[in-house]
Amino acid sequence: MSAGEQTPVVPLEAGAGPENPPCPACGEPLFGWIDMRAGLAGPVSRCESCGLGVVGPPGDAEDALRALERVEEDGTLRIANRGGLAAWIGGAGWPGLEPGARYLYTAESARRLVANRDRVVTSARWAPGAGIATMWQTVLNGFTFGRNVALAALGRGRATAAEKRWQRRMDAGISAVVAIPAMLFALPMELIAAACGRGAALNLRIELL
């Protein structure tokens, strides 16, 4: 690597510390991603190595595994992909940052975590419906005061309502007006993202070794 490159590649010994605690999935240092925001339990950090995102204190592998296993059903689970294009363009407006979120997974971080249980991720496939919906909501979140208003109204995910009543009323109207233009943008974006392996939602298949 040349001296001018900005990519943070920090050996664990050098990078770990109170500011950069180790990633629960892979042990590399975590870096700040998003400051404290309404509805979240703390600032959000992310791992540059496996892509895991963490809200608040990182906890350990067991904590991250338990949260992952909670959404597992018969060896399959769906994650909002922290490594997806939607998370990258959405930042603080990414719908994966819903109230109560603690760990934000990628296929790689899930693979690292389940290895602790002698299990492997045998496939990580794009989930088209959830992926398109997540990208759509990512775009809508750029227009509203609150977050995830449309998805929550459709019974998917939890909204962070805007603070003031007039803002909440505006949000309902904005979501309705912008819904179709946002979809016209989100659909091709998500198709491109999925083609590049960076879809917004993934179905993971996990099996015992």
Ligand SMILES: [Zn+2]
């Ligand atoms: Zn990591």
